[in-house]
Amino acid sequence: MANASVAAVSMSLNNRPGIGDEKRQKIKEIAKKTGYQPSLVAKSLVNKRSYIIGLIINDIADHFFAELAKGVEDTAKKHGYSTILCTTDGNLKTQEDYLDILCSRGVDGIIISTVVAEDPHIEFLIDEKIPFVCINRIPLIPYLEKKAEYIIMDNYSAGYKGIEHLWKLGHDKIAIITGSLNASNAIESLKGSKAALKKIGIKIPKRCIKEGKYSHQEAYLVCERLLKSKNPPTAFFAHDDNMALGAREAILHSGLEIPKDIALMGIDNIKTGALAGIELTTISQKKYEMGAMGVKILINRIEEKVPHMVEKIVLDAELVVRKTCGYQDSGYLR
Amino acid sequence: MANASVAAVSMSLNNRPGIGDEKRQKIKEIAKKTGYQPSLVAKSLVNKRSYIIGLIINDIADHFFAELAKGVEDTAKKHGYSTILCTTDGNLKTQEDYLDILCSRGVDGIIISTVVAEDPHIEFLIDEKIPFVCINRIPLIPYLEKKAEYIIMDNYSAGYKGIEHLWKLGHDKIAIITGSLNASNAIESLKGSKAALKKIGIKIPKRCIKEGKYSHQEAYLVCERLLKSKNPPTAFFAHDDNMALGAREAILHSGLEIPKDIALMGIDNIKTGALAGIELTTISQKKYEMGAMGVKILINRIEEKVPHMVEKIVLDAELVVRKTCGYQDSGYLR
DNA sequence: CTGAAAGCGCTTACAG
DNA sequence: CTGAAAGCGCTTACAG
Numbered sequence: 001m002a003n004a005s006v007a008a009v010s011m012s013l014n015n016r017p018g019i020g021d022e023k024r025q026k027i028k029e030i031a032k033k034t035g036y037q038p039s040l041v042a043k044s045l046v047n048k049r050s051y052i053i054g055l056i057i058n059d060i061a062d063h064f065f066a067e068l069a070k071g072v073e074d075t076a077k078k079h080g081y082s083t084i085l086c087t088t089d090g091n092l093k094t095q096e097d098y099l100d101i102l103c104s105r106g107v108d109g110i111i112i113s114t115v116v117a118e119d120p121h122i123e124f125l126i127d128e129k130i131p132f133v134c135i136n137r138i139p140l141i142p143y144l145e146k147k148a149e150y151i152i153m154d155n156y157s158a159g160y161k162g163i164e165h166l167w168k169l170g171h172d173k174i175a176i177i178t179g180s181l182n183a184s185n186a187i188e189s190l191k192g193s194k195a196a197l198k199k200i201g202i203k204i205p206k207r208c209i210k211e212g213k214y215s216h217q218e219a220y221l222v223c224e225r226l227l228k229s230k231n232p233p234t235a236f237f238a239h240d241d242n243m244a245l246g247a248r249e250a251i252l253h254s255g256l257e258i259p260k261d262i263a264l265m266g267i268d269n270i271k272t273g274a275l276a277g278i279e280l281t282t283i284s285q286k287k288y289e290m291g292a293m294g295v296k297i298l299i300n301r302i303e304e305k306v307p308h309m310v311e312k313i314v315l316d317a318e319l320v321v322r323k324t325c326g327y328q329d330s331g332y333l334r
Numbered sequence: 335m336a337n338a339s340v341a342a343v344s345m346s347l348n349n350r351p352g353i354g355d356e357k358r359q360k361i362k363e364i365a366k367k368t369g370y371q372p373s374l375v376a377k378s379l380v381n382k383r384s385y386i387i388g389l390i391i392n393d394i395a396d397h398f399f400a401e402l403a404k405g406v407e408d409t410a411k412k413h414g415y416s417t418i419l420c421t422t423d424g425n426l427k428t429q430e431d432y433l434d435i436l437c438s439r440g441v442d443g444i445i446i447s448t449v450v451a452e453d454p455h456i457e458f459l460i461d462e463k464i465p466f467v468c469i470n471r472i473p474l475i476p477y478l479e480k481k482a483e484y485i486i487m488d489n490y491s492a493g494y495k496g497i498e499h500l501w502k503l504g505h506d507k508i509a510i511i512t513g514s515l516n517a518s519n520a521i522e523s524l525k526g527s528k529a530a531l532k533k534i535g536i537k538i539p540k541r542c543i544k545e546g547k548y549s550h551q552e553a554y555l556v557c558e559r560l561l562k563s564k565n566p567p568t569a570f571f572a573h574d575d576n577m578a579l580g581a582r583e584a585i586l587h588s589g590l591e592i593p594k595d596i597a598l599m600g601i602d603n604i605k606t607g608a609l610a611g612i613e614l615t616t617i618s619q620k621k622y623e624m625g626a627m628g629v630k631i632l633i634n635r636i637e638e639k640v641p642h643m644v645e646k647i648v649l650d651a652e653l654v655v656r657k658t659c660g661y662q663d664s665g666y667l668r
Numbered sequence: 669c670t671g672a673a674a675g676c677g678c679t680t681a682c683a684g
Numbered sequence: 685c686t687g688a689a690a691g692c693g694c695t696t697a698c699a700g
Contacts, residue, residue: 005672007672016695041378045692060394060407073419082418083418104374252611339688341686342686350680352686357685376677376692380677
């Protein structure tokens with residue numbers, strides 16, 4: 001410190017009152033010239049603020065979560081926060097480990113997108129009094145409902161609209177490939193689809209509702225098996241695009257054409273689905289925005305500028321008609 | 335602290351000698367029962383070890399970088415490190431900002447995949463004595479060569495093999511869509527392609543070598559324009575799959591067929607390229623492995639178990655023949 | 669307006 | 685083998 005006390009430079013660099021303008025300027029100059037970078041870890045220790053948030057997702061190579069992560073990281077960066085990437089691969093133990101690590105790292109908040117319906121860790125987060133927001137999925141535990149913030153898509157409506165679209169195009173033999181049924185989004189989508197089926201008045205056999213676990217590979221297998229069954233469905237509604245693309249492989253590999261022989265729908269609207277020759281009809285989900293909004297809410301909580309109130313945001317599910325269901329060819333038949 | 339000094343618990347929990355087994359066990363038990371989590375930030379401060387690495391990439395929603403990031407995060411996690419995700423969007427200023435932040439956060443090391451040929455920040459990293467490894471791209475500054483570790487694909491060979499494959503299939507009118515020519519990978523691929531052209535003995539006009547900047551959109555535009563020119567190419571070699579997919583859109587939208595009218599190649603072998611109906615012929619790049627190996631080398635440096643030596647790893651570029659170049663139809667013609 | 673002191677939550681020598 | 689003290693690099697009251 002070429003000319004002043006440590007307190008003086010601390011106050012200067014943090015723009016705190018208690019020091020003359022002239023001296024402040026001088027200190028800033030010297031700091032700049034010498035490339036002085038204050039240690040954020042020491043700062044964290046005394047301020048109890050790390051300016052780090054944790055982001056918990058299943059898999060960064062999954063296009064859905066990658067978009068989510070992009071929204072999170074962009075927004076965090078914009079507000080001066082760094083983000084620690086935590087991928088759990090859907091493993092609850094890994095999730096627990098990461099939660100522990102994030103807490104002992106003193107992160108200011110957590111964005112969690114992997115919550116399971118009966119999630120055992122939400123209480124932990126509440127007890128630790130660490131700000132967090134659930135995105136994509138929420139805990140389905142009634143007494144927790146008012147205690148956590150969340151932002152999700154209207155999965156029920158997504159599940160409903162998909163069936164409705166297929167039905168209007170003339171399909172009665174519809175197969176549903178669900179997400180991971182331990183998670184709220186999959187549960188809600190399935191509820192929506194079942195409600196639509198009921199409303200419409202058609203029944204589909206149990207064997208035509210299969211859990212695809214949001215996995216491309218799993219959906220491939222499920223679809224392949226169904227296609228080989230004796231009364232195969234004429235339409236597949238996969239509850240995410242990943243699985244829809246898996247089903248697509250199975251359909252095409254078995255020599256069938258889309259949508260001529262088989263109609264196919266997904267949910268999420270990932271970019272790959274828009275490619276020529278794929279043109280997947282789907283339900284749009286605002287992935288980037290969900291991540292971005294999640295961070296904004298989280299930072300509001302952390303900085304408590306806004307009086308705290310539990311926020312619950314449910315984003316619209318919008319039908320995106322492309323070519324895998326045959327709307328272009330026939331239009332709605334009913 | 336129910337029964338011992340702070341030093342005692344510190345030694346117990348860190349498995350340091352200097353305390354009796356019995357007491358150690360007891361302390362560990364109590365720690366477990368009370369759910370005590372030592373503050374990693376305080377630890378960082380005294381140990382000068384944060385167990386955090388920084389990962390710098392262009393864009394997490396880009397499939398190539400997402401795979402890379404997956405390899406990095408998985409491996410870091412396995413070795414007890416957390417990873418801070420930093421996306422620069424190819425912006426050097428953002429890169430600089432992140433480097434500063436990472437340093438003041440006291441990260442133990444950095445994986446950087448966004449380095450530019452004349453990168454102004456490598457010297458900074460060396461001066462700061464912070465371990466780092468360049469993956470995917472390297473600085474093309476001779477006197478820095480022996481000072482940084484890197485692991486990259488053999489981009490020259492990738493560029494070479496693509497041209498060779500197209501030529502053997504009978505193409506003379508080839509267009510090349512390059513990556514960002516301020517980066518080593520793009521430069522090397524282009525060199526390789528030019529060398530192949532020379533070896534083979536064909537010349538392609540300047541207007542048929544265009545910079546696509548590793549952007550889907552840019553490649554679309556470049557390809558569209560070239561297709562409309564009066565002597566259009568019969569084959570496109572995009573120097574990554576992202577761009578190949580962009581070119582594919584342009585080709586298909588203009589009513590041409592692949593590979594009947596136009597042959598198409600990429601580099602990277604992202605998963606989307608393998609989808610039915612896309613089946614992009616490409617050069618395989620080991621993305622996940624590159625990230626994973628990068629972290630292993632980085633951690634070796636950080637922990638200095640292995641005597642330090644500058645490592646340079648160049649991964650093989652392997653041709654993956656699928657359907658966009660017409661090999662299935664005709665086989666090699668020359 | 670400025671400087672010396674205490675403290676954030678740990679770990680590491682250093683005496684007992 | 686154990687406990688009291690110093691220190692990591694900062695910030696924040698608290699006297700001068």
